[in-house]
Amino acid sequence: xxxxxxxxxxxxxxxxxxxxxxxxxxxxxxxxxxxxxxxxxxxxxxxxxxxxxxxxxxxxxxxxxxxxxxxxxxxxxxxxxxxxxxxxxxxxxxxxxxxxxxxxxxxxxxxxxxxxxxxxxxxxxxxxxxxxxxxxxxxxxxxxxxxxx
Amino acid sequence: xxxxxxxxxxxxxxxxxxxxxxxxxxxxxxxxxxxxxxxxxxxxxxxxxxxxxxxxxxxxxxxxxxxxxxxxxxxxxxxxxxxxxxxxxxxxxxxxxxxxxxxxxxxxxxxxxxxxxxxxxxxxxxxxxxxxxxxxxxxxxxxxxxxxxxxxxxxxxxxxxxxxxxxxxxxxxxxxxxxxxxxxxxxxxxxxxxxxxxxxxxxxxxxxx
Numbered sequence: 001x002x003x004x005x006x007x008x009x010x011x012x013x014x015x016x017x018x019x020x021x022x023x024x025x026x027x028x029x030x031x032x033x034x035x036x037x038x039x040x041x042x043x044x045x046x047x048x049x050x051x052x053x054x055x056x057x058x059x060x061x062x063x064x065x066x067x068x069x070x071x072x073x074x075x076x077x078x079x080x081x082x083x084x085x086x087x088x089x090x091x092x093x094x095x096x097x098x099x100x101x102x103x104x105x106x107x108x109x110x111x112x113x114x115x116x117x118x119x120x121x122x123x124x125x126x127x128x129x130x131x132x133x134x135x136x137x138x139x140x141x142x143x144x145x146x147x148x149x
Numbered sequence: 150x151x152x153x154x155x156x157x158x159x160x161x162x163x164x165x166x167x168x169x170x171x172x173x174x175x176x177x178x179x180x181x182x183x184x185x186x187x188x189x190x191x192x193x194x195x196x197x198x199x200x201x202x203x204x205x206x207x208x209x210x211x212x213x214x215x216x217x218x219x220x221x222x223x224x225x226x227x228x229x230x231x232x233x234x235x236x237x238x239x240x241x242x243x244x245x246x247x248x249x250x251x252x253x254x255x256x257x258x259x260x261x262x263x264x265x266x267x268x269x270x271x272x273x274x275x276x277x278x279x280x281x282x283x284x285x286x287x288x289x290x291x292x293x294x295x296x297x298x299x300x301x302x303x304x305x306x307x308x309x310x311x312x313x314x315x316x317x318x319x320x321x322x323x324x325x326x327x328x329x330x331x332x333x334x335x336x337x338x339x340x341x342x343x344x345x346x347x348x349x350x351x352x353x354x355x356x357x358x
Contacts, residue, residue: 090301090323094153094155131239136193142182
């Protein structure tokens with residue numbers, strides 16, 4: 001019995017090591033997304049889901065945004081990764097992040113992302129100016145037509 | 150209050166477009182045609198103000214925020230279809246320029262915030278105006294926002310029942326999150342509309358169709 005008991009005791013540390021949680025730190029591979037309202041207020045502590053390009057039904061990752069309204073994920077491959085942030089009030093985000101073969105996010109920004117850089121004051125004025133232009137053109141058109149008849 | 154793209158399935162968005170399309174045509178013909186040429190500058194100005202108002206977020210205790218609509222004033226002044234067309238234009242520009250809301254959900258947002266909410270306000274205004282014009286304007290606009298919020302909550306709740314992968318929040322949670330801010334913002338909407346109605350009443354040519 002003694003050799004058997006010795007063998008069991010000598011294997012115990014190995015069995016313990018098999019349950020040890022190891023870790024590896026990777027830097028510079030994650031995609032981070034910040035969700036915020038039009039006035040700059042961030043969507044903090046909101047549920048989010050990330051869907052891989054290969055599976056649009058089951059989330060690749062889910063969780064809650066951090067205090068700064070951010071979430072991060074590490075793409076396993078290239079393609080269109082879908083990110084959804086869902087607020088109870090129906091606010092939220094549903095965007096596609098294009099990841100290329102090197103793991104980098106496509107540098108081409110969407111039109112509205114570029115416009116987010118415009119200031120809080122400029123964006124409302126831009127929309128108001130477009131509306132004014134539309135109604136100015138419509139007014140002139142209608143007046144001209146009314147003048148003909 | 151805007152529902153963003155991706156939160157509603159085609160099962161909800163397509164019927165909304167089917168309902169909205171003839172109303173857009175009717176609204177444009179009735180309020181933006183040659184017969185209303187004199188009202189167009191005022192309509193345009195109020196639509197531009199509505200766009201600006203909707204980008205100004207009002208913080209609500211509890212970490213959320215809301216915004217006014219601006220278009221109940223158009224409904225009270227010119228009728229619900231004028232508000233519907235104006236709000237639709239605002240939503241199109243918000244979707245295309247700012248990435249807020251979205252094109253697939255445009256009809257749902259427009260029906261809720263541009264038609265159903267303002268129509269409720271317009272009806273209340275018509276009922277109360279013979280009694281007290283000021284109170285009618287205030288309450289008519291104040292009620293439009295909670296009604297619009299209730300419609301948005303109902304649509305999101307319906308979507309959750311149909312397919313929660315689009316929107317997971319159940320109706321009671323969504324309604325609570327939307328209605329309280331809308332009631333508070335409704336009071337501000339009422340005050341804005343009351344002041345604007347009085348100012349417009351003094352402006353020659355401000356009368357609508």
